[in-house]
Amino acid sequence: xxxxxxxxxxxxxxxxxxxxxxxxxxxxxxxxxxxxxxxxxxxxxxxxxxxxxxxxxxxxxxxxxxxxxxxxxxxxxxxxxxxxxxxxxxxxxxxxxxxxxxxxxxxxxxxxxxxxxxxxxxxxxxxxxxxxxxxxxxxxxxxxxxxxxxxxxxxxxxxxxxxxxxxxxxxxxxxxxxxxxxxxxxxxxxxxxxxxxxxxxxxxxxxxxxxxxxxxxxxxxxxxxxxxxxxxxxxxxx
Numbered sequence: 001x002x003x004x005x006x007x008x009x010x011x012x013x014x015x016x017x018x019x020x021x022x023x024x025x026x027x028x029x030x031x032x033x034x035x036x037x038x039x040x041x042x043x044x045x046x047x048x049x050x051x052x053x054x055x056x057x058x059x060x061x062x063x064x065x066x067x068x069x070x071x072x073x074x075x076x077x078x079x080x081x082x083x084x085x086x087x088x089x090x091x092x093x094x095x096x097x098x099x100x101x102x103x104x105x106x107x108x109x110x111x112x113x114x115x116x117x118x119x120x121x122x123x124x125x126x127x128x129x130x131x132x133x134x135x136x137x138x139x140x141x142x143x144x145x146x147x148x149x150x151x152x153x154x155x156x157x158x159x160x161x162x163x164x165x166x167x168x169x170x171x172x173x174x175x176x177x178x179x180x181x182x183x184x185x186x187x188x189x190x191x192x193x194x195x196x197x198x199x200x201x202x203x204x205x206x207x208x209x210x211x212x213x214x215x216x217x218x219x220x221x222x223x224x225x226x227x228x229x230x231x232x233x234x235x236x237x238x
Contacts, residue, residue, distance in 0.1 A: 003066060004031040006097035006145075008088070010115035011041040011075065012056035013179045017204065018151040019101055020063060021165030021172045021221050027064045028168070034067030035060065036091050038115055039075040046190040047181030059178035062171075067095065076111060080118050088122035090133050093140035100145040105224065108154040116150050120226075123148050149223035152211075154194075159222030161229060162211050164238075166218040169208065173201060 005026060009015045015023070015035050023033050037056060040049035047055070053070070060068040071087050078084055092100065102119035103112040125131055127144025134140055152159060165172070176183060181190065184198040194200075205219070212220035215238040231237060 001032065001066060001095065003034045003095040003097045005033045005099045005101065006067075006092065006095050007033070007035045007101035007151075008103070008115065008119045009035060009037050010078075010103050010109070010111040011039055011044070012037045012052050012070070013041065013059075013176070013182055014103060014112070014153065015101070015151070016059050016172075016176050016179065018104075018153050019221055019223075020059075020175045021168045021208070021219070022101075022151075022163045023063055023065075024168040024171055024175070025163065025165055032066045033063075034065055034069075034095060034097075036088075037068070037070045038073045038078060039111070040070060040072065041075055043075040044182065045193050046188075046196060051181050052179070055179040055181065059175050062175045062178055078111070078114070080114065080121075084118060085122045085125060086133060088119060089126045089131065090135060090140065092123060092126040092145065093133055093143045094135055096143045097145050099147045099149065101223070102148065102150050104150050104153040104155070104157060106155065106157070112153055120148060120150075147225075149225050152207075152222045152224065156207070156210075157222075157224055159211060160225045162215055162217075162220040162222045164212065164215060164217035164220050165208070166212065166220075169205070169219045173204075176201075176204070 007015045041052045042049035103116040105116045106113045129142045208219040211222040
C-alpha cells in the first residue's frame with residue numbers, strides 16, 4: 001500500500017499530540033496516512049506497554065489511519081545503529097510516502113531528538129541504490145520521500161511552515177484522549193506527570209493558537225524543515 005503521508009513517532013501519542021490535526025485534515029481529503037511507532041512507550045510513568053498499544057489502536061481508528069505499526073525498539077534506549085536505520089528504511093520503502101513526518105530534532109525527552117535524527121537519516125539513505133533491503137525475502141526498490149518535516153513537541157521551536165487545522169481541533173482532542181492512561185482522566189488513579197493534568201489540554205490549545213495567529217488561523221500545527229520549501233503559486237501563501 002502506497003501512503004501519501006507516513007508519520008514516525010518515538011512513542012505512541014507523540015504524533016497525536018503534535019501532528020494529528022494535520023493528519024486528520026489530509027485523511028478528510030482522502031489521503032492515505034500511516035503511523036510507525038518506534039517503541040511501545042513502556043517506560044512511561046502511567047500505564048503499561050499493553051495499555052499504550054491498545055490506546056494507540058483506538059487513536060488510529062479515531063483518525064482513520066490506513067496503517068499503524070510498531071517497531072518494538074527499546075523505549076529510552078534505542079540507538080542510532082545500522083539495524084535501527086534499516087528497519088526504518090524498510091518501512092519507508094514499503095509504504096513509499098510522499099511526505100514523512102518525524103519527531104522534533106530537539107525536545108525535553110531525549111528520545112524525541114534522537115528519533116528525529118534517525119528518521120531523517122533513514123529517509124535519505126532509503127533512496128540510495130546500493131543499500132539493499134527486503135520484506136518477506138522480496139527485495140525492495142530504493143525510495144526517497146519528497147518532503148521530510150519535523151513536528152514541534154514540548155519545547156517551542158520556530159516553525160518553517162504551519163498548517164491551519166482549526167476545523168479539526170476538537171477531533172484532535174478526542175484522539176489525544178484515547179490515551180486514557182497518559183492524559184487527564186478523573187477516574188484513573190496513577191502518578192501525576194507533566195502531561196497528566198487537566199490544564200495540559202489548555203497548553204495544547206494555547207500552543208496551537210500561537211502557531212495559528214501569524215497566518216490568521218485559530219489553530220495550527222507547526223513543522224520545521226532543514227531545506228528550502230517551494231510553492232507553485234505565491235497566492236497559496238498566507
